[in-house]
Amino acid sequence: MKIVQAVKEVAEPFKLISGENQTLDNPLVLVFGNRYALEDKSLYNEVKELFPGGHIVFGSTAGEIIGDSVQQGSVSLTAIEFERCSFTVKRGNVSDIDDDLVLGETILSEFPKEGLKYIFLISEGSSVNGSALIGGFEDARLNHIGISGGLCGDDDRFEKTLASYNESPKEGEIIAIGFYGESLEITSANYGGWTPFGPERTITKSENNILYELDGQPALDLYKKYLGDKAQELPTSALLFPLSVRVNENSEPVVRTILTIDETANTMTLAGDVPKDARVQLMMATVDDIVDAASVAAQYAMDNRKNEPELAILISCVGRKLVMDQRTEEEVEEVISVIGSGAAVTGFYSYGEMAPFVGQDACKLHNQTMTLTLFSE
Template sequence: MTVTLDSDTRFHAACAAGVEWGPTVKACLDRLGPVAGCNLGFLYLTDGLAEHATSIVTLLRGVTGIRHWVGTAGIGVMANGAALFDEPGLAIMAARLPEDSFRLFPTLTDGLEPLRGSAGGWLDKHGAALALVHVDPHHADMAGLVSRLSEEAGVFLVGGLTASRGEFPQIAAGAEDGDPVTDGGVSGVLFAPNLPVATALTQGCRPIGPTRTVTASDDNVILEIDGRPALDVFKEDIGPELAADLRQVSGLICAGLPIAGSDTQDYLVRDLIAIDPRAGWISIAERVTTGQPVMFTRRDRETAAADMRRMLDSLKKRVKATPKGAVYVSCIARGPSLFGAANAELSMIRETFGDIPLTGFFASGEVSHNRLYGYTGVLTLFL
């Protein structure tokens, strides 16, 4: 998606690690530098500090004078070229944006009424091209809520699912007069069409074998593909070396579910859950239906790096000016477990776009357009 900020627009980003939230916030603010005139803050906490989210937001609002804050918790957070993964810490980005170019909305759990109540008038006046959203993974209908928000508000979504072993804070301070930190749904910030942005997604996988058809299924179990036992087709597509020892496919091979109507040949990547060598079926982490297209994908460091660079090169061709700021959301299964270093993706972004202010987090699922993804990276540039 592609939609120059005025010369007065600016971004600052920084991160800091620490087990004590007060000193960690101070250290981060010291690195952030002056924020006078900034009117929107992005706050990402690693889950080690998630329980202190309300206190941290309250302190930040008081010290910086920035009333509006959005964010959530992740297993890791990032700022500029640094990433903190699986250690207590936080990342902050402060932005000075044109007045009326953004509007926060509170946590949505059952429908869009809170959005209409807090931002309905603003939407009627300005409309929205993009929304940065944070999703509580405990919500029973995450995918449905994300889809309805995109379609009913007419907005392209980017963001991710909170990743935490403790609390799941949804930060939308300034959306209304209530608690600035909640949980249980989807919250975020809407950006007006006059705020130019560019966003893109990297899958981190490559298809192996052709796109096939599920010809028999039961919930998330694929019984037959192209009229043959699913496992026979699976072994054929992954090749004889992996087929000889199926224990090798865990974490390496996934199912790809092509998205109907996509003009970019997009697909959802889902884990393999179980394989039954006797019955010949495979089970994946998504409900499938008979007649649905399916393919298999390979995921490794080289493939993910190549697709990341492909995405960045494509985005670079669409972006004529140096970005003024960025938000990057990466899957927790990427980061150091895939690339070997927590900041590997940030290094690739900086190689392409230079030393731009950036913040983001490692999520338990990613949001792009109107759906949830896994194993992906979603980059959003403010131009």
């Protein structure tokens, strides 16, 4: 595996930070950046000039992870040439199909199935129902094909997110990268570290990822009551107090972040499904909780690996970044201390993370987790 990494600051060209002497022919080029930077129409051509034969995938972020640092307002680039394995990239758009589950099924159907080992998703994050999208890839799980990835971000603005494959970034894009090859080893894991508090309540009215009522009361009104003065900062302040959602007594709770609120309808739209009759609680975390959780996620991803990772894609939630503030890089450093310094590290802060729970096969949408995917040939 050959890897080249570079960073582009505002109004500056890309600056190589590793792999200066590497020549890549047809690499996978992952470009993660601030949404404003990705709106620059010259960016795609700039990347194409650097890697004329590259398969270029863009995703907007709430912060860029490159090496052991977290950037803000920049663009990070990681180009990977697999020496014994192959990949293919497929895409769709939420405007093409208005059912996110069907959209996922349609994208999956376009992949050649023979030898398909893993799918990594980079999805638009402002309007998609991530749970439904993952549901469209259920046949992949049944065929023992691993899945992980994340929803693109837009800092804490929640205005729009951008993604693309071999074109300038645009809204609504779902990018799926399929990996093939017997010698390819890919593992993923996630962990949050957030703690529930306050009374547990029952969802009495919801539709997919739209939450209407808790215990028969308007959910938004009840949530604002708990937030107090911070209710004026919604939806941004919701990142500090996500919801733990437990579908039934036997299921693992998932964390859901609020993406948008509708004052007129008195509803909240979350990043994934919030089924009727599920039990929910508010959650909170400290910086130390989050850093410790990043270490746990890394340990889970390293469990039972046969080879040391050569590439690590880290996707962490924007809510974690808001809590950590000036200490954000600590969770990245903690991951590196566990996986080793031999892996090239890239990734971004997101509006949602995709990975299975430890010991399970089914990919789930998460919020407020550190999710990492480790690659080696």
